Amino acid sequence: MAISVDWASWSEYRELERQTVKLPAGGDMPCAIFFPADYSVGMANLGLHYIYRALRENGAASERFFLSPIPYRSVERDTLLERFPLILGSISYESDILGFAGWLRHGGVEPSRRRRESGSVTQAPLIGAGGAVTYINPISLSGVCDFVVLGDGVGTAADLVRILRRGSDRAGTLSALAEHGAVYVPSIHGSGRHSLLPAKRDVSSDYGRGVWTTPRTVFGDALLLELQRGCVRGCGFCTLPSCFAPVRVRSLCRVKRDFEEAMKASEFSRVGFVTPEAGDYKNLEELLDFVSSCGKGVSFASLRADSITEKMMKALVGGGRHSVTIAPETGSEELRRKTGKGFPNSLVIDVLKMASDMGARKAKLYFMFGLPQETDEQLAEISELCVRARSETGLQITAAASPFVPKPGTSWAKEEFAGEKNLKRKHTLISRSFGGYSGVRLQPASIKEACIEYAVSWAGAHVSEFIAEETLTGASYKKLVCMTDRSSTGHELDMLGLRQAGTAGKGAP
Numbered sequence: 001m002a003i004s005v006d007w008a009s010w011s012e013y014r015e016l017e018r019q020t021v022k023l024p025a026g027g028d029m030p031c032a033i034f035f036p037a038d039y040s041v042g043m044a045n046l047g048l049h050y051i052y053r054a055l056r057e058n059g060a061a062s063e064r065f066f067l068s069p070i071p072y073r074s075v076e077r078d079t080l081l082e083r084f085p086l087i088l089g090s091i092s093y094e095s096d097i098l099g100f101a102g103w104l105r106h107g108g109v110e111p112s113r114r115r116r117e118s119g120s121v122t123q124a125p126l127i128g129a130g131g132a133v134t135y136i137n138p139i140s141l142s143g144v145c146d147f148v149v150l151g152d153g154v155g156t157a158a159d160l161v162r163i164l165r166r167g168s169d170r171a172g173t174l175s176a177l178a179e180h181g182a183v184y185v186p187s188i189h190g191s192g193r194h195s196l197l198p199a200k201r202d203v204s205s206d207y208g209r210g211v212w213t214t215p216r217t218v219f220g221d222a223l224l225l226e227l228q229r230g231c232v233r234g235c236g237f238c239t240l241p242s243c244f245a246p247v248r249v250r251s252l253c254r255v256k257r258d259f260e261e262a263m264k265a266s267e268f269s270r271v272g273f274v275t276p277e278a279g280d281y282k283n284l285e286e287l288l289d290f291v292s293s294c295g296k297g298v299s300f301a302s303l304r305a306d307s308i309t310e311k312m313m314k315a316l317v318g319g320g321r322h323s324v325t326i327a328p329e330t331g332s333e334e335l336r337r338k339t340g341k342g343f344p345n346s347l348v349i350d351v352l353k354m355a356s357d358m359g360a361r362k363a364k365l366y367f368m369f370g371l372p373q374e375t376d377e378q379l380a381e382i383s384e385l386c387v388r389a390r391s392e393t394g395l396q397i398t399a400a401a402s403p404f405v406p407k408p409g410t411s412w413a414k415e416e417f418a419g420e421k422n423l424k425r426k427h428t429l430i431s432r433s434f435g436g437y438s439g440v441r442l443q444p445a446s447i448k449e450a451c452i453e454y455a456v457s458w459a460g461a462h463v464s465e466f467i468a469e470e471t472l473t474g475a476s477y478k479k480l481v482c483m484t485d486r487s488s489t490g491h492e493l494d495m496l497g498l499r500q501a502g503t504a505g506k507g508a509p
Ligand code: SF4
Pocket: 231, 232, 233, 234, 235, 238, 239, 240, 241, 276, 277, 304, 340
């Protein structure tokens, strides 16, 4: 159903939400939790569910805000943003930082920390952030945020509420936060050497499922259920192996208990497993049997071709999904081996055949381009694999090709970023190779988005300030990319004690 943008209440959304966890009502510390995307995307993010729950369980009156459809009123009570002295951003992706700054600006809150500190802004709220970006490069948030909670925010929530509740002045609160080893306070940690350490929580705790189910998410009414944090594989481009280490696996018993408790409290038709690669969870088959015996379907974010079993596919396709998603990353077997995914193209075809035989009609294949040492011939292999998949399986194939962006903390952090011009050339080659094959489609790629992602991933203090102070236009976006200096950011992370393997890289293209 289309929602009018001037719609003033979240009441219809609230009515559809079912809580799976009983939370204390009220609280004495009003806190706006903002997710920089539409409600349907934010509500499919388990991290948002966790931080909301952790703050509420520690007595903070947290309320949710989303970028759309109603950006400046809370979901819980339609409260206006201006009533909140504390705003926390839940930031999963680098480009979300731009969304966070823009949302603050349009909501009448000064997004620049420097300007708020200069005293020219009266009664500014305290602004913090947490989320996946903080594992990779928290300095990218320093232009906007007064403080950044590093790592798993659930483990730090009790300390955060205790410090914030003490109610001393702004400077006193920030000093107290800066003494917590998992909180980065840019105004205090901006100089000197420090030993910050992101919090890594024990996943066997009570936190393992989404707080709500609602049909209005991108995954439908799925119950979010966490299986594992961190990944045992070592794909060079991926942030999960190093930034989210160590691998922490939730026991089958714990996962089942979360599922059963959610069934008693809420309504949902399927379960969305939250885990890097579902096939790596050793009790997955038993869990699938259990979920199916309870009459629920399942969904996985993306499947790794070399770990898909018949039972997984049956659960996925039999559960009403007529589409499967696989990430071969590249059409070239040689290049794929270098990424850390050693499976051949024949395995991709076999998996898609299995999906087709079980009733799937469509497949989405994710690829990257601009990979290290990639040749133009290897780019053409993307369409070759897609065309082969179409002709041998009969599935409708949609290919999504995204530029490779080297990230801090990954083992490919030092690899070259191809740059706008080269990426455009490569994407043109890929598009041409797709020709006019029926049943095979290439989605458009946003090269500009990738350049922004690169710049924000490696944003040091100056770049982050620029993001907070500028509304990005065509010209300032190019300046943002030119300002990127990986070595300097590596040094800044090093000074905070946060340097990870391979952080120092080559300069901007
Ligand atoms: S790409 Fe997938 S398999 Fe590879 S490290 Fe990342 S999560 Fe693990």
